[in-house]
Amino acid sequence: MQFGIFSVGDVTPDPTTGRTPTERERIKAMVAIALKAEEVGLDVFATGEHHNPPFVPSSPTTMLGYIAARTERLQLSTSTTLITTNDPVKIAEDYAMLQHLADGRVDLMMGRGNTGPVYPWFGQDIRQGINLAIENYALLHRLWREDVVDWEGRFRSPLQGFTSTPRPLDGVPPFVWHGSIRSPEIAEQAAYYGDGFFHNNIFWPADHTKRMVELYRSRYAHYGHGTPEQAIVGLGGQVFMRKNSQDAVREFRPYFDVAPVYGHGPSLEEFTAQTPLTVGSPQQVIEKTLSFRDYAGDYQRQLFLMDHAGLPLKTVLEQLDLLGEEVVPVLRKEFAKNRPADVPEAPTHASLLGAARKNAAAQEGARA
Amino acid sequence: MRIVVVSAGLSVPSSTRLLGDRLASAAVAAAGADPADVRVIELRDLAVEIAHTFTNGFPGPALSDAFDAVGGADALIVVTPVFSASYSGLFKSFFDALSSTDTEALTGTPVLIAATGGSARHSLVLDHALRPLFSYLRAVVVPTGVYAASEDWGAEGLDARIGRAAGELVALAAGTSARSLPRQAAPDGAVRAVNGSGAAPGRGASGSAPLPRKDSFENVTPFEERLAALRPGG
Structure with missing residues (x-):
């Protein structure tokens, strides 16, 4: 099972000091956080993609390329890549390039984005959101798998004899996750392709997450990719920890109370009762995270949101120490218990390459 | 028959709640032999969770339970006080939160619209505010709406309007539950x-x-x- 972090990349004032980091500080902080993730033994760093203030990560492959050069092991991902408003041709090129530079340590999570004006800013129509996600991804899927593509669709100029370069590393496209919170259509899309499905459950009650994941699993099996239990599921999480749980609550409350998204709403206590947010000791985080399996089944990727709401970099790095040293080692051990042998790990470049070679050998054998 | 009353009255006791109760008993009487159970949802008790739905994006447990009741109702009675020439903000917010959680929650549901006010001058609120709202939510709005001004509680006529509206509601509910809405065929x-x-x-x-x-x-x-x-x- 993979454990990692995902960052929204928001520039938010620290409510306890009133200070807002500069964009440069925030961008450098994201890099420092990614490097720390590798240092403390996490597996994945994923960056959001946004095209409006107060967010900085508009150019994910630039950032991930830089992080790739400064890490050895860390899997680089996105949360999410806007499949609706980015040109699928450019996504194919950018992420194949990143794949080569990062020696295959790359996957992506597709999303539609939740900022309405981004559509018109990029020349698209928000009413076509789902259709854009479907058509653009269908094209991207082909561009990574066919050397020469003739294509005609509804939302982009046609392609005649087009080759997307560089070709994917070793002829193996990056693994793709599809992220969605509310749209069953996207769970259906992920299932159709046999891709991963990431439910960003951090602001949602468990029963909603359960239904989305169940839908994806059953449709994954319907499309013949394996049993429902073998579908590739990722979940979010959101935690703030101190050794003593009361210290965690006291320190995090001012950030919670005015946080973007849920600030000025429910109390910290209500929100932690109803959503995956955990504010407390590492042991409480372990217990809450293990409970995700009760409604999502054995899953492959757990990403935590750690750097948001104006938390200073120093605090976030301390949080990552706790996550890497006290939480994830226990989670690895506990999630491995009773995990059926036929539940796969999250696909990586190595595993996909191995499968592709085995497949090719089998076909060779059948021909001989 | 499951009858659900949504009351946006704020005071205790409230004439809005009273009107809701009167309409519900009239509906139970009109249902006759068909056993009816009535559930009353007081929006006052849900006010904080309704507000949180807008900040969180999902309903809290008590509101979620109310949504399930409203979504599962065979007949719905909705009653609001008139505030600033329209339904109250709390009343509208409940249905905003409901429809953002489930856009189809009221599709095909017979709804009896009712309102209370200090004078008869706002009685058209039923037709200029409530009726379009529930039409938008794809509910089947009962032809007779019931408006009760303060003076109506001591005047003739309110009983008859309550009886007529409740009868229409029950007739519509019996009609809609007897047929099955077509549903899209699943591939398997x-x-x-x-x-x-x-x-x-x-x-x-x-x-x-x-x-x-x-x-x-x-x-x-x-x-x-x-x-x-x-x-x-x-």
Whole structure:
């Protein structure tokens, strides 16, 4: 099972000091956080993609390329890549390039984005959101798998004899996750392709997450990719920890109370009762995270949101120490218990390459 | 028959709640032999969770339970006080939160609209505010709405209007629960099977013919169909 972090990349004032980091500080902080993730033994760093203030990560492959050069092991991902408003041709090129530079340590999570004006800013129509996600991804899927593509669709100029370069590393496209919170259509899309499905459950009650994941699993099996239990599921999480749980609550409350998204709403206590947010000791985080399996089944990727709401970099790095040293080692051990042998790990470049070679050998054998 | 009353009255006791209760008893009487159970939802008790739905994006447990009741109702009675020449903000917010959680929650549900006010001057609120709201939510709005001004509680006529409106509500509810709304065929049992563990109950579990509640997790369009629809010339 993979454990990692995902960052929204928001520039938010620290409510306890009133200070807002500069964009440069925030961008450098994201890099420092990614490097720390590798240092403390996490597996994945994923960056959001946004095209409006107060967010900085508009150019994910630039950032991930830089992080790739400064890490050895860390899997680089996105949360999410806007499949609706980015040109699928450019996504194919950018992420194949990143794949080569990062020696295959790359996957992506597709999303539609939740900022309405981004559509018109990029020349698209928000009413076509789902259709854009479907058509653009269908094209991207082909561009990574066919050397020469003739294509005609509804939302982009046609392609005649087009080759997307560089070709994917070793002829193996990056693994793709599809992220969605509310749209069953996207769970259906992920299932159709046999891709991963990431439910960003951090602001949602468990029963909603359960239904989305169940839908994806059953449709994954319907499309013949394996049993429902073998579908590739990722979940979010959101935690703030101190050794003593009361210290965690006291320190995090001012950030919670005015946080973007849920600030000025429910109390910290209500929100932690109803959503995956955990504010407390590492042991409480372990217990809450293990409970995700009760409604999502054995899953492959757990990403935590750690750097948001104006938390200073120093605090976030301390949080990552706790996550890497006290939480994830226990989670690895506990999630491995009773995990059926036929539940796969999250696909990586190595595993996909191995499968592709085995497949090719089998076909060779059948021909001989 | 499951009858649900949504009352946006704020004071205790409240004439809005009183009107809701009167309408509900009239509906139970009109249902006659058909056993009816009545549930009253006081929005006052849910005010904080309603506000949180807008900040969080999902309803809290008590509100969620109220949404399930409203979504599963065979007949709905909604009563609001008139505030600033319209329904109250709390009343509107409840239905905003409901429809943002489930856009189909009221589709096909017979709804009796009612309002209370200090004088008869606002009685058209039923037709200029409540009726379009529930038409938008795809409910079947009962022709007779009931408006009760303070003076109506001591005057003749209110009883008769309550009786007529309740009778119409029950007749519509009996009519809609006797038929099944067409539902999109699933390609095989796969999608349907998922719903076995889903939380949303269909309408009509009280013994009338099942009228399935629409749910975004049911009837997911198979992906091939979506792809095909985007093909040029498709």
